[in-house]
Amino acid sequence: MPALQSPTVLNPAIENYMGGLLNHFDNTVLIEMELLAQKNNFPIVGRLVGVFLETLAKMINAKRVFEFGSGYGYSAYWFARAVGPSGQVHCSEADFLNKDRAEGYLSAVDLWDRIDFKAGMAQAIFNQTDGLFDICYNDVDKGDYPEIWLLAKDRIRPGGLYIADNVLWRGRVAAKQSADVFPGWTEAIREHNQLIFNDPDFDTFINPTRDGVIVARRKTD
Ligand SMILES: C[S@@+](CC[C@H](N)C(=O)[O-])C[C@H]1O[C@@H](n2cnc3c(N)ncnc32)[C@H](O)[C@@H]1O
Numbered sequence: 001m002p003a004l005q006s007p008t009v010l011n012p013a014i015e016n017y018m019g020g021l022l023n024h025f026d027n028t029v030l031i032e033m034e035l036l037a038q039k040n041n042f043p044i045v046g047r048l049v050g051v052f053l054e055t056l057a058k059m060i061n062a063k064r065v066f067e068f069g070s071g072y073g074y075s076a077y078w079f080a081r082a083v084g085p086s087g088q089v090h091c092s093e094a095d096f097l098n099k100d101r102a103e104g105y106l107s108a109v110d111l112w113d114r115i116d117f118k119a120g121m122a123q124a125i126f127n128q129t130d131g132l133f134d135i136c137y138n139d140v141d142k143g144d145y146p147e148i149w150l151l152a153k154d155r156i157r158p159g160g161l162y163i164a165d166n167v168l169w170r171g172r173v174a175a176k177q178s179a180d181v182f183p184g185w186t187e188a189i190r191e192h193n194q195l196i197f198n199d200p201d202f203d204t205f206i207n208p209t210r211d212g213v214i215v216a217r218r219k220t221d
Contacts, residue, residue: 009170009208025047030109037074043071044074045210050077054079062079062082064135065090065133065134066155067091068126068139070091070092071098073106076102089115090133091116102117126151133157135160159218162202162215162216162218163214163215163216167206169186169212173190193214202216202217203217
């Protein structure tokens with residue numbers, strides 16, 4: 001199995017241990033997608049978070065998922081497994097080449113017919129897609145995180161989930177001072193996290209696996 005993607009905030013030995021529990025996921029296409037991420041240093045969520053996404057989606061019987069920032073379909077692979085043949089995963093991705101890559105990989109595992117993949121800005125694609133979602137999953141450029149939360153939160157059905165990756169940003173959110181890779185991203189993630197935790201309509205927690213995954217459930221009453 002390829003090494004897991006690791007901008008981890010966990011103790012690396014613990015993350016390796018947890019990853020080792022997932023060796024039975026030996027699908028060739030999945031492994032190819034992970035190897036491509038390693039080769040190109042492309043930030044897929046990795047297997048530990050992938051399994052977490054699939055499990056969350058199954059727990060709420062999700063059938064309709066919107067992804068902001070789909071890359072070449074790795075996170076969508078896990079959501080597509082969860083929603084089943086009658087479900088749909090709406091993918092949005094700025095890089096047009098990634099759409100072709102996603103189609104290749106997800107067709108090879110018979111999941112492409114559950115995917116509606118649009119290339120372009122996620123915000124615009126979301127606004128052109130009607131209805132409520134069981135899950136809105138955010139993994140775009142981090143400076144846009146507050147905007148995506150504000151767009152998505154009213155389009156999640158009661159009992160549905162908002163999920164975002166990288167919310168601990170390699171620990172920078174907790175550092176008094178830290179060099180930002182992109183100016184303003186740490187502050188944007190902090191603002192995003194605070195907005196969600198302050199929202200009385202959602203129950204929220206952060207799973208610190210890998211780079212931190214926020215999960216906010218829209219209340220039903
Ligand atoms: C972290 S990667 C996504 C990885 C993917 N979720 C996975 O785990 O397989 C972020 C992706 O979002 C895309 N992206 C960033 N900002 C975007 C935006 N505003 N709209 C659409 N795509 C965006 C980038 O091109 C990149 O492919």
